Amino acid sequence: MKKIPRQHMPEQDPKERIHNFEEVALGFTAELAQLEAERCLNCPRPFCVEGCPVNIKIPNFIQLIKAGKFKEAVMKIKEDNFLPAICGRVCPQESQCEAKCVVGIKGEPVAIGRLERFVADWEYEHGVEVPELPPPNGHRVAIVGSGPAGISCSVDLAKMGYEVTIFEALHEPGGVLTYGIPPFRLPRKVLKNELEFVQKLGVKIVTDAVVGYLYTIDDLFKEGYEAVFIAVGAGTPRFMGIEGENLIGVYSASEFLTRINLMHAHEFPEYDTPIQLGKRVIVVGGGNVAMDAARTALRIGAGEVVVVYRRSRKEMPARLEEIGHAEEEGVKFEFLVNPVRFIGDENGWLRGVELIKMELGEPDESGRRRPVPIEGSNFIMDIDNAIIAIGQASQPIVAQTTPGLELNKRGYVIADEETGQTTREGVFAGGDIVTGAATVISAMGAGRKAAKAIHEYITKKN
Amino acid sequence: MYKILEKRVLSSDIKWFNIYAPQVAKKAKAGQFVVLRIHEKGERIPLTIADYDREKGTILIVFQEIGKTTKLLGTLEEGDEILDFVGPLGIPFKLEENVENVVLIGGGVGIPAIYPKAKELYKEGKKRIISIVGARNKDLLIMREEMETSSHELLIATDDGSEGTKGFVTTVLQNLIDEGRDLDVVIAVGPTIMMKMVAKTTRPYNIPTLVSLNPIMVDGTGMCGSCRVTVGGQVKFACVDGPIFDGHEVDFDELMRRNKMYVDKERVSLELWEKEVQR
Ligand SMILES: Cc1cc2nc3c(=O)[nH]c(=O)nc-3n(C[C@H](O)[C@H](O)[C@H](O)COP(=O)(O)OP(=O)(O)OC[C@H]3O[C@@H](n4cnc5c(N)ncnc54)[C@H](O)[C@@H]3O)c2cc1C
Ligand SMILES: Cc1cc2nc3c(=O)[nH]c(=O)nc-3n(C[C@H](O)[C@H](O)[C@H](O)COP(=O)(O)OP(=O)(O)OC[C@H]3O[C@@H](n4cnc5c(N)ncnc54)[C@H](O)[C@@H]3O)c2cc1C
Ligand code: FES
Numbered sequence: 133m134k135k136i137p138r139q140h141m142p143e144q145d146p147k148e149r150i151h152n153f154e155e156v157a158l159g160f161t162a163e164l165a166q167l168e169a170e171r172c173l174n175c176p177r178p179f180c181v182e183g184c185p186v187n188i189k190i191p192n193f194i195q196l197i198k199a200g201k202f203k204e205a206v207m208k209i210k211e212d213n214f215l216p217a218i219c220g221r222v223c224p225q226e227s228q229c230e231a232k233c234v235v236g237i238k239g240e241p242v243a244i245g246r247l248e249r250f251v252a253d254w255e256y257e258h259g260v261e262v263p264e265l266p267p268p269n270g271h272r273v274a275i276v277g278s279g280p281a282g283i284s285c286s287v288d289l290a291k292m293g294y295e296v297t298i299f300e301a302l303h304e305p306g307g308v309l310t311y312g313i314p315p316f317r318l319p320r321k322v323l324k325n326e327l328e329f330v331q332k333l334g335v336k337i338v339t340d341a342v343v344g345y346l347y348t349i350d351d352l353f354k355e356g357y358e359a360v361f362i363a364v365g366a367g368t369p370r371f372m373g374i375e376g377e378n379l380i381g382v383y384s385a386s387e388f389l390t391r392i393n394l395m396h397a398h399e400f401p402e403y404d405t406p407i408q409l410g411k412r413v414i415v416v417g418g419g420n421v422a423m424d425a426a427r428t429a430l431r432i433g434a435g436e437v438v439v440v441y442r443r444s445r446k447e448m449p450a451r452l453e454e455i456g457h458a459e460e461e462g463v464k465f466e467f468l469v470n471p472v473r474f475i476g477d478e479n480g481w482l483r484g485v486e487l488i489k490m491e492l493g494e495p496d497e498s499g500r501r502r503p504v505p506i507e508g509s510n511f512i513m514d515i516d517n518a519i520i521a522i523g524q525a526s527q528p529i530v531a532q533t534t535p536g537l538e539l540n541k542r543g544y545v546i547a548d549e550e551t552g553q554t555t556r557e558g559v560f561a562g563g564d565i566v567t568g569a570a571t572v573i574s575a576m577g578a579g580r581k582a583a584k585a586i587h588e589y590i591t592k593k594n
Numbered sequence: 595m596y597k598i599l600e601k602r603v604l605s606s607d608i609k610w611f612n613i614y615a616p617q618v619a620k621k622a623k624a625g626q627f628v629v630l631r632i633h634e635k636g637e638r639i640p641l642t643i644a645d646y647d648r649e650k651g652t653i654l655i656v657f658q659e660i661g662k663t664t665k666l667l668g669t670l671e672e673g674d675e676i677l678d679f680v681g682p683l684g685i686p687f688k689l690e691e692n693v694e695n696v697v698l699i700g701g702g703v704g705i706p707a708i709y710p711k712a713k714e715l716y717k718e719g720k721k722r723i724i725s726i727v728g729a730r731n732k733d734l735l736i737m738r739e740e741m742e743t744s745s746h747e748l749l750i751a752t753d754d755g756s757e758g759t760k761g762f763v764t765t766v767l768q769n770l771i772d773e774g775r776d777l778d779v780v781i782a783v784g785p786t787i788m789m790k791m792v793a794k795t796t797r798p799y800n801i802p803t804l805v806s807l808n809p810i811m812v813d814g815t816g817m818c819g820s821c822r823v824t825v826g827g828q829v830k831f832a833c834v835d836g837p838i839f840d841g842h843e844v845d846f847d848e849l850m851r852r853n854k855m856y857v858d859k860e861r862v863s864l865e866l867w868e869k870e871v872q873r
Contacts, residue, residue, distance in 0.1 A: 301813070341680075346618065346682070367817040368817065369818065384818060395638070401859075404863060408855060408859070
């Protein structure tokens with residue numbers, strides 16, 4: 133049999149796409165998808181399934197694609213993952229399912245993520261069926277935060293007959309999917325579809341509701357909710373704590389992306405929210421957030437965008453595909469350097485940055501080699517903006533206002549890995565607020581586990 | 595949607611809105627603020643909670659029309675609705691128990707911001723509440739009656755001397771200090787420069803001084819860092835760590851610089867809007 137190569141997914145030309153916010157990757161056609169599906173060996177012991185944080189039955193859905201049964205394929209995925217159109221686009225498959233794919237040992241792994249995305253999109257084109265819901269069971273559950281963890285928990289509970297209300301602090305639901313991940317990676321239409329589906333199941337989403345201030349967790353119980361799921365994410369931006377970080381022109385990646393994705397600052401003055409972007413921009417960090425900030429900066433008119441990362445390319449935590457996309461679009465990279473101070477003018481505007489060169493030493497707790505500054509290697513770069521993308525910390529408001537809710541040393545909510553049970557009765561938690569900044573799929577998985585545990589808890593209690 | 599139940603025009607550019615937001619009203623405390631967005635394409639701006647009525651379910655905001663968003667807000671009438679109204683945000687204002695002689699200083703739209711504090715302290719039965727309010731001239735003095743009924747003493751400063759002492763609120767404050775009055779704490783809300791001068795006035799006498807900062811905000815929930823200020827050499831997020839801070843520790847100059855960050859854009863936005871309104 134002739135060996136079929138891994139099918140390439142059509143993409144927008146980099147020269148075109150740096151001028152728009154349309155999706156970069158265009159998706160498989162049915163033919164390409166079926167051809168790619170042929171490559172799956174349908175292993176009796178599928179390692180890919182072990183690599184998936186929610187153990188999607190990968191070979192099964194791929195066999196269904198091969199047979200042209202797209203509807204059945206997507207239903208197979210949805211047994212384990214509610215958000216295939218989103219996960220197919222943003223999961224780090226190369227370090228999860230595809231990393232374990234047997235085909236990948238000698239060649240390139242089966243394009244599992246692209247296939248997942250294909251069938252999910254196919255379903256939307258052909259109309260998503262809203263499942264028949266059981267009669268309301270008379271129990272109410274409150275969910276705090278409308279990111280992937282909150283959404284998935286709400287869907288499972290709604291399907292079991294619960295009356296579910298999601299409280300969201302911002303004016304739009306979706307969490308990081310709305311304000312963080314840019315539309316050229318995750319088109320807003322895809323997100324809107326998912327959120328509409330959630331509401332079709334009868335889930336109520338209340339925006340502008342900062343739990344902790346507007347309602348405490350205790351208030352929610354008093355209002356008749358029998359359980360609460362905390363899914364507030366890890367949205368607090370980290371700064372480096374170096375000189376000049378409050379100069380005008382230094383943004384956290386969260387602020388930068390929020391101004392664009394949530395507030396449409398790139399459409400100023402049609403939209404009222406402004407942004408100050410100059411010609412030369414550095415982005416500090418090496419993860420997905422850094423890639424998103426860099427590519428966004430290019431699209432809204434920065435002349436030159438340089439990602440500065442303190443380790444080497446090999447240690448970059450960003451998805452490979454996104455690093456590749458960033459490079460194609462003209463983002464530059466400076467490895468093994470770290471800012472030591474920002475330099476401003478007399479009016480407080482950022483003008484430059486002093487960087488120091490680094491080398492890799494012994495591996496640290498994360499197993500990656502620790503970057504060590506090389507003394508005397510400092511140099512200065514002229515810049516107009518710096519976007520800090522070195523990570524996020526936990527969102528503290530709920531914890532501060534909920535007596536009895538214990539946190540770990542790093543400030544995240546302590547919760548059982550299997551059930552999401554916290555140190556407060558009836559209070560469950562999952563997603564980034566428990567694990568620290570992680571992935572969409574793991575947040576989704578945590579939401580589903582919590583839904584199951586909440587169901588057991590309420591059933592037992594009554 | 596949040597309905598404007600009552601509107602008053604306090605001066606040519608200061609408006610007073612009572613807004614129906616029952617859940618916010620249930621929870622609001624002095625010192626907190628809301629973030630509002632008027633329409634789909636609007637920006638999110640913070641405004642202090644100037645009063646609340648838990649029974650009627652209303653929140654009072656008083657704002658000065660200085661740019662596009664506040665001017666647009668000022669054109670809304672009773673019965674109109676605001677798209678988003680998030681709150682109550684920030685850490686409520688709190689004084690130590692043993693504090694009895696309190697000076698509250700409000701400048702411009704800082705006056706409505708100190709009003710709920712005065713009201714709460716007055717109700718608590720503090721020994722002496724002295725309020726000092728300042729404005730450019732007599733016509734710009736707002737909420738005078740409310741301030742009068744919630745202070746033991748109301749002192750006024752106007753730039754042109756059309757009412758009260760001619761000079762700044764700090765002139766009046768310095769007089770109190772010179773007279774040797776008992777002053778346990780000073781709370782100042784107003785333009786950044788005013789708060790800076792108040793802190794400068796009290797520093798030599800070690801009078802504890804609280805100020806409510808007004809940096810540029812986006813979410814108001816600690817998620818972006820737009821509102822970062824330097825207090826005691828440390829970076830704080832004014833929306834969740836404040837907005838009230840120790841005035842002797844705040845880097846006011848940095849705050850003033852950061853607040854000018856978007857002036858060019860703000861001008862464009864305002865001019866465009868004014869053209870639109872004229873049409
Ligand atoms: C720029 C960026 C790019 C990323 N790229 C990827 C990627 O490519 N692939 C991937 O798998 N992961 C990616 N991630 C990580 C992923 O998005 C997160 O791990 C995931 O969104 C976590 O989901 P969550 O539901 O726990 O929290 P979030 O998505 O953070 O949602 C939490 C929600 O809770 C709300 N909230 C917070 N406090 C309160 C409160 N007090 N009351 C009410 N609501 C509140 C927030 O406003 C927010 O909407 C990225 C993250 C960022 C920031
Ligand atoms: C906690 C807090 C409480 C406040 N309370 C009041 C109040 O009770 N009454 C009142 O009149 N004003 C208050 N302000 C200031 C008010 O938010 C600004 O005047 C308003 O945002 C200006 O918007 P604009 O579009 O009309 O003007 P613009 O022309 O956009 O801006 C004018 C100036 O206002 C400031 N500003 C602009 N955008 C923002 C923003 N998103 N957040 C904060 N400041 C901004 C900047 O310094 C700017 O130069 C408060 C600010 C804070 C942070
Ligand atoms: S306004 Fe965004 S963190 Fe304070």
